[in-house]
Amino acid sequence: MKKIYNRILQISGNIIAVRASGIKYGELAIVKTSQGKTFAEVIRINASDEIFLQVFAGGSGISTGDEVYFLGRHMGIPFSENLLGRIFTATGEPRDGGPHLTEALTEISGPAVNPAKRIVPTNMIHTGIPMIDIFNSLVESQKISIFTTSGEPYNELVVRIALQAKVDAIVVGGMGIRYDDYLFIKDSIEKGGAFGRCVLFIHTASDPVVECLIAADISLAVAERFALEGKKVLVLLTDMTNFCDALKEIAVVMEQIPSNRGYPGDLYSQLAVRYEKAVSFEGAGSITILSVTTMPGNDVTHPVPDNTGYITEGQYYLNNGRIEPFGSLSRLKQLVNKDTRADHRPLMTSMIQLYAFYRETMEKRAMGFRMSQWDEKLLKYGNLFEAGIMDLSVNIALYEALDMGWRILAECFTPEETGLRSELIKTYWPDICKA
Amino acid sequence: MIKTAGIVSGINGSMITVEFSGSVRQNEVAYVLHEDMRLKAEVVRIKGRRADLQVFESTRGLKSGAEVEFSGGLLSVELGPGLLGQLFDGLQNPLDRLAARHGFFLKRGEYITPLQEDKTWSFVPTAKAGDRVSGGDTIGTVIEGRFIHKIVVPFYLTLLHDVIHVIEPGDYTIKEKVALLKDNSGQPIPVTMSFMWPVKRPVTLYEERLPPVEQLVTRIRIIDTLFPVSKGGTYCVPGPFGAGKTVLQQLTAKSAEVDIVIVAACGERAGEVVETIREFPMIIDPSTAEPLINRTIIVCNTSSMPVAARESSVYTAITMAEYYRHMGLHVLLLADSTSRWAQAMRERSGRLEEIPGEEAFPAYLQSVIADFYERSGLVRLKDGGKGSVTIGGAVSPAGGNFEEPVTQATLKTVGAFHALSRERSDARRYPAIDPLESWSKYKGAISPAQRSQLFKLLKRADEIGQMMKVVGEEGTSLDDFMLYLKAELFDEVYLQQNAYDEVDGATSIGRQAHVFSIIFDILNTHMEFKGKDEARRFFNEMRQHFLDYNTIPEGAVAFDEKEENIMTLLLEHVPVSDRSCVRTLSEALVESDLDSFFRRSKMAGGIDKKDLSIVIKDGKSDEKNI
Numbered sequence A: 001m002k003k004i005y006n007r008i009l010q011i012s013g014n015i016i017a018v019r020a021s022g023i024k025y026g027e028l029a030i031v032k033t034s035q036g037k038t039f040a041e042v043i044r045i046n047a048s049d050e051i052f053l054q055v056f057a058g059g060s061g062i063s064t065g066d067e068v069y070f071l072g073r074h075m076g077i078p079f080s081e082n083l084l085g086r087i088f089t090a091t092g093e094p095r096d097g098g099p100h101l102t103e104a105l106t107e108i109s110g111p112a113v114n115p116a117k118r119i120v121p122t123n124m125i126h127t128g129i130p131m132i133d134i135f136n137s138l139v140e141s142q143k144i145s146i147f148t149t150s151g152e153p154y155n156e157l158v159v160r161i162a163l164q165a166k167v168d169a170i171v172v173g174g175m176g177i178r179y180d181d182y183l184f185i186k187d188s189i190e191k192g193g194a195f196g197r198c199v200l201f202i203h204t205a206s207d208p209v210v211e212c213l214i215a216a217d218i219s220l221a222v223a224e225r226f227a228l229e230g231k232k233v234l235v236l237l238t239d240m241t242n243f244c245d246a247l248k249e250i251a252v253v254m255e256q257i258p259s260n261r262g263y264p265g266d267l268y269s270q271l272a273v274r275y276e277k278a279v280s281f282e283g284a285g286s287i288t289i290l291s292v293t294t295m296p297g298n299d300v301t302h303p304v305p306d307n308t309g310y311i312t313e314g315q316y317y318l319n320n321g322r323i324e325p326f327g328s329l330s331r332l333k334q335l336v337n338k339d340t341r342a343d344h345r346p347l348m349t350s351m352i353q354l355y356a357f358y359r360e361t362m363e364k365r366a367m368g369f370r371m372s373q374w375d376e377k378l379l380k381y382g383n384l385f386e387a388g389i390m391d392l393s394v395n396i397a398l399y400e401a402l403d404m405g406w407r408i409l410a411e412c413f414t415p416e417e418t419g420l421r422s423e424l425i426k427t428y429w430p431d432i433c434k435a
Numbered sequence B: 001m002i003k004t005a006g007i008v009s010g011i012n013g014s015m016i017t018v019e020f021s022g023s024v025r026q027n028e029v030a031y032v033l034h035e036d037m038r039l040k041a042e043v044v045r046i047k048g049r050r051a052d053l054q055v056f057e058s059t060r061g062l063k064s065g066a067e068v069e070f071s072g073g074l075l076s077v078e079l080g081p082g083l084l085g086q087l088f089d090g091l092q093n094p095l096d097r098l099a100a101r102h103g104f105f106l107k108r109g110e111y112i113t114p115l116q117e118d119k120t121w122s123f124v125p126t127a128k129a130g131d132r133v134s135g136g137d138t139i140g141t142v143i144e145g146r147f148i149h150k151i152v153v154p155f156y157l158t159l160l161h162d163v164i165h166v167i168e169p170g171d172y173t174i175k176e177k178v179a180l181l182k183d184n185s186g187q188p189i190p191v192t193m194s195f196m197w198p199v200k201r202p203v204t205l206y207e208e209r210l211p212p213v214e215q216l217v218t219r220i221r222i223i224d225t226l227f228p229v230s231k232g233g234t235y236c237v238p239g240p241f242g243a244g245k246t247v248l249q250q251l252t253a254k255s256a257e258v259d260i261v262i263v264a265a266c267g268e269r270a271g272e273v274v275e276t277i278r279e280f281p282m283i284i285d286p287s288t289a290e291p292l293i294n295r296t297i298i299v300c301n302t303s304s305m306p307v308a309a310r311e312s313s314v315y316t317a318i319t320m321a322e323y324y325r326h327m328g329l330h331v332l333l334l335a336d337s338t339s340r341w342a343q344a345m346r347e348r349s350g351r352l353e354e355i356p357g358e359e360a361f362p363a364y365l366q367s368v369i370a371d372f373y374e375r376s377g378l379v380r381l382k383d384g385g386k387g388s389v390t391i392g393g394a395v396s397p398a399g400g401n402f403e404e405p406v407t408q409a410t411l412k413t414v415g416a417f418h419a420l421s422r423e424r425s426d427a428r429r430y431p432a433i434d435p436l437e438s439w440s441k442y443k444g445a446i447s448p449a450q451r452s453q454l455f456k457l458l459k460r461a462d463e464i465g466q467m468m469k470v471v472g473e474e475g476t477s478l479d480d481f482m483l484y485l486k487a488e489l490f491d492e493v494y495l496q497q498n499a500y501d502e503v504d505g506a507t508s509i510g511r512q513a514h515v516f517s518i519i520f521d522i523l524n525t526h527m528e529f530k531g532k533d534e535a536r537r538f539f540n541e542m543r544q545h546f547l548d549y550n551t552i553p554e555g556a557v558a559f560d561e562k563e564e565n566i567m568t569l570l571l572e573h574v575p576v577s578d579r580s581c582v583r584t585l586s587e588a589l590v591e592s593d594l595d596s597f598f599r600r601s602k603m604a605g606g607i608d609k610k611d612l613s614i615v616i617k618d619g620k621s622d623e624k625n626i
Ligand SMILES: Nc1ncnc2c1ncn2[C@@H]1O[C@H](COP(=O)(O)OP(=O)(O)OP(=O)(O)O)[C@@H](O)[C@H]1O
Pocket: A309, A310, A311, A329, A330, A331, A332, A334, B239, B240, B241, B242, B243, B244, B245, B246, B247, B248, B268, B396, B430, B431, B432, B497, B498, B499, B500
């Protein structure tokens, strides 16, 4: 028999407190308010049986006399293949008018993977985007974030990568996204013909803040189950900045001492618990996480991108509609780019270094300095590089992109100006236009 | 003795409040009984009948009212033969064996003893009945890999004991008694090959601590040449995310010339540890002809593992390091990242509602960090041998800003500072150690005079580079321009090193000395060029030769050929008259400094750019058409 508590001791922000005994830490409860039922989760138990709950639908409108009862279990999601092709809210309610799922619950926020059971990833995920494929290859089981600002086409980029990637399942966790963005993501996936291998958990900007946190955990729990069944899963999390802001809001209500610009001191650990779900299981499937982090004020030292950068395995800088070569980084690229083509790594390094020189030259030119012969070459190179490689509309396979790189170099420089080793020059330098 | 028991009355993340009766020790280990599990915890604060404990596991599902058993002991690790080559979590559980038992996921409340109890070791006694011994004294030896592993009297037996009996030579497990001692009161004390030692108590059973004067060769050129590390010393590697801390540590773990490397992966990515676990058994250490894993211990509490155990992981690691130092070995402890450890302290401190210091870190941050690094050191042991523990800690400053508390606290205690910079890593200048910001108090491979000259060159070149951004290349004298190109050459082909190239990835100290002498000669040679374009072409070509040279194994025919190419190219630009009287780098630097001083003073006098170019022309600019 379930016990009902109807004396709420405290309501502050999205947190309420009741007095109850025998309650489990992290247990789920239902709060019945005049607006309907909502989930709540135990986040603290004080001496004298004071139980603090975070109310998914928010504290607004809750009355001290509302009923609370505990479910004796943690948050979960019914899991089966039937999830594919469906759209849900952050808490697992159908958003697409389809049936409620009734399968056995999979608990969210499960334990960490034993590091001894992880394997070194070796599969490259080809995206057709040279700035990714050549310079910062995406790797199966990687966790990587797109660092960007509002207004940039980050959802377009995320969806494009998802459609191009050869994966068995795509899990979309939308957090605090605009309704339009939700529709865009849904429509693009449908048009791309991938809807049947996709499941969406969408929390929009108008949904209660607490549910934003659940969206990430539920997406990852589902992804984990698919991966254990042998599927290659790609998880898209957009926008993790909203997730962090939700954490901040709750921390403030709980009167935690903030560490940096109001964010709680455990922001790093909180992000890590989610991002570290990315894994390749020996003898089973894998989880790759591609997230979006919008940087307030385009400031990479802001606590959200900063802590994200410290936990993800790299980031793609999306700025002015292009993936910037500087600041962008795939830390796993060296695991895969050694097995593509002998020129891949050195070409990548050399082209980036030359592009850095080009940027310097641009600065010099802006200040009105005379351009040397060398500067002129760099200017030519920079323009060709931006048009042929950097532009996001370019959609070519890796080897084609590498050949394109050599052609651009040969059009602009003599071989020894590129800093590439002699034997590579011998093999790959195109004859067409000896400088 | 009756063990103290308690009841959980509050839960806040990994922190629980326990009402107890009886006596409880600060930092005592306790077990929380939850369902059929026993979750390990540590007492962190005691107030009246209430103790706050941090649980080393997830507290999910725990109820208030759960029982707690206090163990009476402090958080300890097991010391004995068989630690090498293992992968432990922060509490010294062997992760391989946990995986074999529980599969993909870590299971709460499951602990396995760190040392294999069924493995036998070939024991040779060295003590005999009648000897007087105390903690740390050797009673026998076993062979662990290529090391002679001393079996010692447990460190905690601090008083003198009589040896009653030592077992015959033979194969024994770590649980078998190998000796029997007797204390003052005549109480017999059996000794096995392993014993427990509390992780937060430094092992100090040596004769004396020595100054760290012997270089620890890392085979990373910029470190060994410019910012050396000593055996028994300490250093830190701070840098923003992605600047290359982990790669640098992995490289050091592979190439450093020490006996044992202990890697403490503290609150960072699991994937990085996996690379080490999978790679090290495959790499054969050329100096010992053994797989690298045989000299390595990995302690791993990665970021998604319980935060409380993260804090203890660095202590687990340092305690094992001290143990092997006691064998007379040189141990290098690499901790990545100490900031995550500090953050774990911050999380705990926040939950305890302590009064916070800067950025919410606890006020005692500085002293805890200092105490940790102070456990390093080169020591002379009681048997006359020497051993050392060197600590290298990565630091992950928030926002990449070195002013933050963890970096500052660390800087106060270490002997060398390898500052990684975002500019260098963005420009792919790896290892991204910034030569203008880093320092080392230790003695390295080159003379202090050479070292300081190189710093001057790099600093001056940086100024010239900055200046060039303002006045343009045409406003820079050819001599300054050449200094700039020389520094760039030194940076690109010597300070930078390709981590992923088999040859370039690790440079022996002998090869470093050799290549350095060639480069140093080039830096010291006066060359003549018709103009800047010619100079740039020359340095490009030179760089090309060196980049090839760096990837050729020493002793290969091509190695000598490349060296000849370099010398030939160099001589082409040394005027015949100058070949005998070489103008040294220091003179060039002095001149360039004087020039810049002169120009600055003129500029301060309010001369515009046009006049400035005349000044330069009067000096030694080659540009005809300014
Ligand atoms: N010496 C090097 N040679 C070549 N590439 C390097 C080198 N050092 C770092 N890199 C590149 O930079 C990436 C990031 O390096 P690393 O993981 O060591 O950064 P980090 O400083 O540890 O970052 P974090 O603080 O986020 O852990 C690597 O994956 C690699 O691509």
